[in-house]
Amino acid sequence: MSHDVRVLLVDDHSENLRALEAGLAASGHRVVAVASVPEALKLIGEQDFAVVLLDARMPGMDGPQTAELARLCQARGTPIVFMTDECKARAFTDGPGVRCSVECVSKSHAPQMLSAKVAHAHVSDQCGRFFSLSLDMMGVIGFDGRLRELSDSWEPTLGFKRKELLGMRLEDLIHPDDRAAALARVLELRAAAGAALTWENRVLRRDGSCRRLLWRAAAFERDEVYYAAVRDVTERWRMEESLSGRAAELERRVNARTAELTAANQELEAFAYSVSHDLRAPLRKIDGFSAILERRCAGALDEESRRLITVIRGGCAKMGALIDDLLAFSRLGRKDMMNGDVDMNELARTVLEDVLKQEAGRAVEVRVGPLPNARGDAAMLRQVFFNLLSNAFKFTRLRKDPAVEIGAGAAAENECVYYVKDNGAGFDMRHAGKLFGVFQRLHASEEFEGTGIGLALAQRIVKRHGGRIWAMSAPGAGATFSFALPRAGKA
Amino acid sequence: MTSPPAVLTAEQGAEVLLVEDDAQEAELALDALRRVRGGVRVAVARDGEEALDFVLGRGGPVAGLRLILLDLKLPKIDGFDVLSALKSDAAARVIPVVILTASKIDQDVLRSYRLGANGYVVKPVDFEEFSEAVRRLSAFWLVLNRGV
Structure with missing residues (x-):
């Protein structure tokens, strides 16, 4: 991992400076080294630095220039890392009014450790901006299970102040019923060696109520911390619960x-x-x-x-x-309905043969167009064709030039339309509603025989296939009966 | 003018047993049977019990009985049970049984054949049709059994 970070190093001891500079540069950092605070002030006014490393025991460290440096850093959001043999950061933070990100590093630490700190300071700095912007909750949790750093968004979710949460054990926030499972996941994170894992568990708010959180976290072995991005999914979860409850109901x-x-x-x-x-x-x-x-x-x-x-x-x-x-x-x-692919051409042909046998001696001009296959019960669909075709033959009986046509309608995406057309007696569309009723007849039985069940039967079959049937006609102008079936092959 | 054949008892050497609880239905069936070529000697049982008693009641099937016309809906013991009992009897099972019923239900047809029925006739409304069906069926079995 390359840390392309500009570091401003401020130390008055030249051997320290060189040692640190070498150490940091070896780790891939770009180091600008100066020996005094005024020099640092000048540089920081001109250039951007990701982090400022400051020797805590330089002369004039408690003076107004250091305060000015701290002010500048604060304004730019640049973290200052004080290097000291002992941690005296507190004195500075309290003293010159430094409220920007302050770290405290012991100089006796190896440059590699410093490098890690620098990298972390940098990352913390850049991410810190996202950290505070994030709608989700961001958190850094130590391997000891304590909350190290948290974004502000935790406050409304948990009802605790951020300060109260820092240092708390994660375990104590988790709902007792979910605790074992959640902690097991946290332990898995270390085994996952940096890979992110996702899980959900409930947490307890300050008022004892419960929220459901979605976690995505990874362990960072070097810093001995877990990084976690956490989302409050309570509403979604409730909605799902209530939806599934309602769906069940x-x-x-x-x-x-x-x-x-x-x-x-x-x-x-x-x-x-x-x-x-x-x-x-x-x-x-x-x-x-x-x-x-x-x-x-x-x-x-x-x-x-x-x-x-x-x-x-x-x-x-x-x-x-x-x-x-x-x-x-x-x-x-x-x-029971059989469901198979039905060759409607073959079906229409054999039905036609039967009807012609029944109507022997009649000269009817018959045309059969190519028909797409259908999906359904062949015997039942045969009945539909038979009924429609018998009707067509029956109602053209008084014509001198009877003609019957079987065909398919324009292709539609999910259904096939078949029709049987005749040039027979026809009917008034005002009565079309009665056509498919049981024992409904639109013609006197002396004129055309029949019980009035044929179309009702056809409609029932078509409906059982998930299709529809309809008719268009005018008195004396013939009739066209069409039915639509769900397309073959779309089971 | 011919009358329906006289209804015989077992002792009178009936060739056909008609099992039918409805007297008028029985009369129509008898009228049809009357037209079987060469005449036929018919006995009538009014319910399932009577039928089983007629066929098996004398220690063995009636000699000379060549056909049983059996209704399914019968008082006391229904047609299926009669059929089952007849076809379970080692000696009586060879007598052909033709179901004569109003039921067109597939299950009834299937069940009848599974129990060993030799024929199944749905009584048509039209009397000529009915008559023809009974006549043909009876003639078929009688010819087969009389061994012309």
Whole structure:
């Protein structure tokens, strides 16, 4: 480590001067040596020095010139280090009104020791400015665990005066519950050999209340001190605690609500299912016995009677279809969803085949555009296409030039849009809200058959996939049904 | 005009046992069975207990019994338990059992087959469909068992 520090050395004994100069220069310091206080005064007025080393026993040391030197140093924030055989610094600090940084070094110490002191004085000086500016707490703690130097910012945090804190044992400030862990960390610092470690612990304020501090500290073996930058993280910590408390509470509530909803939903599904089931039994009897009656009285029935029985059985068939659809709808809610990549082109192709079979003999112009893959349950998505496509075929039945188109919408970042478009009967957009309701129909059943469950089923499937479905139309102008699914591959 | 086949007792040499608690449902099933080519001798059990008693109650399965049509929802002993008991009996297990039920629930279908059912028919609302299903199934098993 190079100490590029300008040192002003003031000593009237030339051999001392030379010895110290040599020692300090050997340590990498740039030394300017003078033999008297007036010379020093002159120099310090002209140049900047990081530190002034002053022989404490020079003649005139207690005179006005020394006081002037001290004043200048104070003004510039330059520390003065008094060199003496015994520590007499106090006399000077009390005497000539020296309040700037004063150190006291025994001359008998080796120049290396002095060098360390100089370096430290310099560092202390420069850092001292940061020290006092810092919002965080800065501290120097001796290996003995006592607080050596602290920035002012400790005062509001701990409620102690800085002076009261200096000399206190760190241990005594730490919350009893955190003490063992914190001291273990402090010991680790020495093993870390200068590397910085970070930890948090609670400390006790003067009033006994508690703050949480974030420490980042390193041991400095040569000076036998720890340097610590400390931040009061109490508020952040409280916020985190309360947030995690609230998050837990929120999660608990969400879980409870979800459980309630799931239970209610299951109950509803079970209800719909059993209703659908139980409705089928009497219906089967009505149809069955009407059939038997018709057969038994085959010869005796006139045409009108036969028509009446046909109406009864037609009603049964219709209701059976409604029940089957309701059953399918309620089963959908109970069914587990498979999740995979679905080739929508293949899906649309096979669905189209099925629908064409169902609508055999019709000449419908069909176009299928390239479709992006989807992520979801293939069987369910097949049902969506089937329902939309059956509708398209159904509602174009009265057209002379029926046309149906399956395609994909403009690519979006996180979803794929598919549509089924026809040039059929269409509907008034004012009723669009009713479209996807269960058993909602916008056309007379004499005109277009159906139970009104197809779109409800499609919507339910699309919603279970996290998607949406909508329609655009005008009466006589055909309809476009679109649905959007989260993009494939984004599981 | 043909009437539904007379309901027989075990001693009268029934070929088919219909297990159905609802009298009218039973009547519809019998009407369907009546149309099995060559006629069929049917007995009816009104609940699970009666069914097990009919099949196993005389120290062994009824001779000549070739098909059991079993409803799942039954008083006393339900269809699953009847099925399970029949398929656990070394001698009775060879008699084919076809489940005839209103339930479309996957679990019911699966459970029935796991217990050894030989067929599963969901009763359709449409009588012709129902009739056709019963007729075909019965004919299939009867032909298989009569060894034409």
